[in-house]
Amino acid sequence: xxxxxxxxxxxxxxxxxxxxxxxxxxxxxxxxxxxxxxxxxxxxxxxxxxxxxxxxxxxxxxxxxxxxxxxxxxxxxxxxxxxxxxxxxxxxxxxxxxxxxxxxx
Numbered sequence: 001x002x003x004x005x006x007x008x009x010x011x012x013x014x015x016x017x018x019x020x021x022x023x024x025x026x027x028x029x030x031x032x033x034x035x036x037x038x039x040x041x042x043x044x045x046x047x048x049x050x051x052x053x054x055x056x057x058x059x060x061x062x063x064x065x066x067x068x069x070x071x072x073x074x075x076x077x078x079x080x081x082x083x084x085x086x087x088x089x090x091x092x093x094x095x096x097x098x099x100x101x102x103x104x105x
Contacts, residue, residue: 033105035059036077039070039090060087060099081105 035057041049052074058067059081068078086105091097 030082032080032082034077034079035081035088035105036075039074039076041074041092041095055090055092055095058089058091059105060089062086 039052039055039057041052041055043049051072052070053072055070055074055076056067057070057076057078058065059078061084062082066078066081068076070076083105085102087102088100089097090099
C-alpha cells in the first residue's frame with residue numbers, strides 16, 4: 001500500500017509545483033554590454049570626409065534591433081547590447097553599407 005501512495009503522490013506533487021508558480025513574474029534582466037567605437041568615412045575618391053556624423057550603427061541579431069548614431073568625430077556608444085555572437089551594420093545615405101564579421105559581445 002505504501003508503493004501505491006508514493007506513485008500517486010508524485011504526480012500530484014509535480015502538478016502542485018507546476019501550478020504554484022506566480023503568473024506574470026518578472027524574469028531577471030538579460031546581461032548586456034556597451035558597444036562603442038569610432039569610424040571614419042571616405043568619399044568615392046577615397047578621401048577622408050571631415051564630418052563623420054549620422055552613420056547608423058545597428059547591432060544585428062537583437063530583437064528589437066539595438067542601434068545608435070555616430071557624432072561628428074565618428075564616435076558611437078550603444079548601451080544595452082545583449083550578450084551573444086553578433087554583427088554590426090554601419091550605414092549612411094549616400095555611402096555604402098558595411099557589415100562586420102561576427103563578434104562575441
